[in-house]
Amino acid sequence: MTQPLRLGIAGLGTVGVGVVKIVRQKADLLSARVGREVQITAVSARSRDKDRGVSLSGYAWEDDAVALARRDDVDVFVELMGGSEGAAREATEAALAAGKHVVTANKALLAHHGQSLAVLAEDNKAQLRFEAAVAGGIPVIKALSEGLAGNEIKQIVGVMNGTCNYILTRMENAGLTYDEAFAEADGLGYLEADPELDVGGIDAGHKLSILAAIAFGTQVNFDAVELEGIGCVAIEDIRHAADMGYKIKLLGVSRMTGRGLEQRMAPCLVPASSPLGQLEGGTNMVVIDGDQVGQIVLRGAGAGEGPTASAVMGDILDIARGIDLPVFGQPANELKKANGTQGATPAPYYLRMRLLDKPGALAKIATALGEAGISIHRMRQYDHDGETAPVLIVTHKCTRSDLKTALGAMEATGVMVGDPVALRIEEV
Amino acid sequence: MTQPLRLGIAGLGTVGVGVVKIVRQKADLLSARVGREVQITAVSARSRDKDRGVSLSGYAWEDDAVALARRDDVDVFVELMGGSEGAAREATEAALAAGKHVVTANKALLAHHGQSLAVLAEDNKAQLRFEAAVAGGIPVIKALSEGLAGNEIKQIVGVMNGTCNYILTRMENAGLTYDEAFAEADGLGYLEADPELDVGGIDAGHKLSILAAIAFGTQVNFDAVELEGIGCVAIEDIRHAADMGYKIKLLGVSRMTGRGLEQRMAPCLVPASSPLGQLEGGTNMVVIDGDQVGQIVLRGAGAGEGPTASAVMGDILDIARGIDLPVFGQPANELKKANGTQGATPAPYYLRMRLLDKPGALAKIATALGEAGISIHRMRQYDHDGETAPVLIVTHKCTRSDLKTALGAMEATGVMVGDPVALRIEEV
Known part of the structure; x- marks a missing residue:
């Protein structure tokens, strides 16, 4: 058996704690699967004293995530702090610059700095993995960049924000107004601190821009995502849509067209009988169209401790197994720049x-x-x-x-x- | 760029021709993704002269698949002949014994000889990959053995034989009797040469036994699959089920229980509103329950040239990228033997x-x-x-x-x- 893989985890919120639990409780299963031990050597978070319901004994503590990222006894820096700037970005860059692998759930970071981080990772022969950043527990990045690598991808469509889908489903099933459903989601703790990230489509737009880069071999271009939130959708729209056999979903769509790379995240009508139309509540779904495989539908929980930790662990275990892939499925310096389509793709x-x-x-x-x-x-x-x-x-x-x-x-x-x-x- | 990866393809039916087409027509895309060229050096099939609609020029021809498997200029032996014995088995064993990687779509071969082949592969440091053997184009083996590797798998459920699902859907939607729907499927060329492989649940049972081995870390044990075909299902059953809110599907179920490994492939009633209940026609679906991730649903085409070739290519490209995994996700000599449950798991x-x-x-x-x-x-x-x-x-x-x-x-x-x-x- 080879050397243990040593993790440094920055951020001990829900997901971080989920990862710690899996590593502690499933040691035998994990090492049977990857042929080596997976260990946590050090952790970092805002508050050292908070009771997180899991023991951190035996792990070194760092107040500073950057210091954690640079520790000699850390092979993989697990970034679970969030945010596209500040500590998350600095620590990720520090880890990659030091040739350490990074596993992150941070969609904003990837959407805004994906290209420069990918170049940094590949220049330093480090892995940068982010399965948890898109569609929670669904292994969609793996499916797209590995399982379907023999396909030219035609289109990616998906519901990638569970909170918006929860609000729209409640409006539909319980006849709530948008404001009522929003308040309910808020009460359940489903909304981000800045709710506009959810209902404005920004969070889902981040995810779409990451998938588009992998699917079409282009540099992440979040600024070119045409964004529209669900705030304009009224209960009447949901009823009228239903009368015509449709449901309303916050839908991400990305295609490579003759006019450029189409990336749109907006509320849309989809056929009620389609897999996307049938998707209810906080679940996510990504539909991939490949020229060979046809349509592949992936569905699962888009958020939460277990599902997100599952995706983080998938990346960690890939690294433990020595799986080494370019960050976006192709070398970062070969990714093309792609312009947006500026609303030029026709639709009803x-x-x-x-x-x-x-x-x-x-x-x-x-x-x-x-x-x-x-x-x-x-x-x-x-x-x-x-x-x-x-x-x-x-x-x-x-x-x-x-x-x-x-x-x-x-x-x-x-x-x-x-x-x-x-x-x-x-x-x- | 490293050395090209050289393929030897045995079997030039629909899937084999699909693989040849992708390798010929997508050379640039594939090498951009895997960082090296993927080439075909030699092929083998029953008839050399048949017009297959694709040029085989530049490829060496072997009448004998075993000779193909042993060629010095072949790195990956791509077995697309089918059958659990005879040439497919001999050539696969010859390739593995020679330390060559094998990619196959052959579920019968894996269901009957998976354990011994896995041992042979791992002893010779060769890869044995078979994404195409289960659920066609759906990258389910990758999802299970890699993306969800941080999970203890609770249950695998799936519709894995498109022909049976087509027959049951036609009975339901067009009011055909079983015999009429069977005849229609036969006329469309959907049935295997021995239809019992499809309607008797054997083909789907092969697939289930392969997934169960990966999910539960056990040796493939097809003989322990409780098999029942769809021949007993009458149109009245479909109607009565619908009255009660159910649909009838040929359903594979596998769980690890206190009594042993449950593996059943039989027609079952499933809720009409569930993802499985909504599955129509020749499509396949696999539902994976993990202790962390919850329920992941994967859906796509279960057969056909493009989808199956897509899965074969996914395996080939993984090998081209140097991805190296135990055959069933854990070293073959660590897989446990598991007994069946002998019908002891209760259900309504x-x-x-x-x-x-x-x-x-x-x-x-x-x-x-x-x-x-x-x-x-x-x-x-x-x-x-x-x-x-x-x-x-x-x-x-x-x-x-x-x-x-x-x-x-x-x-x-x-x-x-x-x-x-x-x-x-x-x-x-």
Whole structure:
């Protein structure tokens, strides 16, 4: 049996504690699987005295994560602090610069600095692994970069933020308003300290940008992700969508197109009978389309102690087994830069608006759409409430930029009350 | 860049041709991903002259797969002939004995000789990989042995034979009888040359036994798989199941229990709303329960040129990248022997029978069940057809052996006409 693999763990929140527990409680199973011992030599966290429900005896303590990352008795620096800057970034860079492997669950760090970290890792012959950063316990990065490596990836689609899916599912199943469902998720502790990371689609956008880099051999480009949160989705939208056989999901979509790399994270209508449409609650799902394999669907818990620790352990055990891969599946210096598509990929849209209940109102809206080159697939006007009438329109395929033009012209007609809701329809 | 990886491919049917196409058409993508060239140096098949729609120029030809396996210019022997004995086995053994890696899609070979082949491979420091043998394009072996290696696996459940799922789905959706759906599947070329391999559950049982070995660290033990085919399922069963909120699937289940290793492949009732219940047509699904990760669901095409070739390529590319793992995820000489559970794991059962339409018939059946210690959860009698009346019973949990006793006693009452149908209910 070869030398033990020695871990230094920075960050002892839920996930960090989960990793400590597995290493302590499953020593025999793990060493049977990887042929060597996996040990923790040192840990670091904000507070040394907090009771975390797990013994830290036998581990050296470092107040400073950077010092932990540089310790001679640490082979793998396990970064579970979070945040794209500050200690997480500094310590990760210090570890890689010292030629130590890094395993992290930090999607923000990878989304913002993935390329420079990958170059640093590969220059120092260190591994940088982050299975836990995307879709929690689902081994999607492994599936994409290894299992499906014989495929040209056509498309990645997924629900990658359990909190948003929980809110949308509660609106649908319990008839809650967005605000009620949000408050419920908050009460359950599902929301990030800054809730906009969840409901604004940012967290899920981070994940999508990481997957896109692996899938398409491009440098991570989070800034090019078209982001839209779920705050615009009302209970009526969920009901109308259901009437038409759809559900509303915060959906990530990435494809390589002739116009550039499409990366969108936005609430979309998906067929109710599709695997994505059937996904309820806090579960995540990633659907990968490969030119050979066709469609592969992966589903599992997207967060929580056990699932995230499982993904962190998967990376640690790969390193223990000597599995050595480029950070994004190809050498970082060969990854191409990819521009975004700037909304140029056409799709059908669902539009909901309120129109003044007077003659010619609907005609003006239809004209505005027509003049922007958008044709109408379905239109439905509901009973007016005295002053305004709700109108639903499903368009044929159009680009986001044509739609923007049309929405401007609709606004200018003066017959629309309030802002319209525009949701893309994805037949996935 | 290191030396090219040189493949020798034995078997040029659908999958073999698929692999040749990928290697020829994707050379740049593959070498970007693995950092070296992947080449084919030699091939072998039954007929040299057949037009396979792909050029074999530049490849040496061997009539004999064993000779191919031993060639000095072959690093990886790709076995795509099939069959648990004969040329496939001999050539695989020859390759491993010569220290060459083997990639195969052959589930029968692994189910029958997995243990001895794993020992041979590890003794000769050769890799033996078989992602394509289980669930086609789904990277389930990789997920189980690598991505989820930090988990104690609790249970594996899956639909792993697309042909059976196609037949059952057609019965359900088109109202076909079993014989009609079977004939349709046959006409579409979905059935193996010996259809019993499919509809008898043998092929799916092979796959289950391979997954169980990896999941539970045991030696492959196909002989201990309790096998039952789908031939007993009638259209009435599918309808009754639907009335109760279930669908019928040929389901593989494996768990490590206090009584031994449970491995069953049999038609079962599963909740219609579960991921397995929603699975239609030829698609496969594997559901893995890990103690940390919870439930992971993997879904994709279970057969066909592209999906199977994708899985074969995944293994080849792992080898090209230098990924080196024990054959079943742990060294073969450390795998435990595991006995079967001999039907001792309790579950609720669905029973359908026809009873003579005379006083006391139902009471006799109920008594037979009660005397075997089986209590009844639901019972329903339908209109009689003049002579007999269909009766449905859902039992509380009981063991297969108690059920067998009860079925014998029911038979002995003389009020039952024909054989009853008994299907296990799995709440997965």
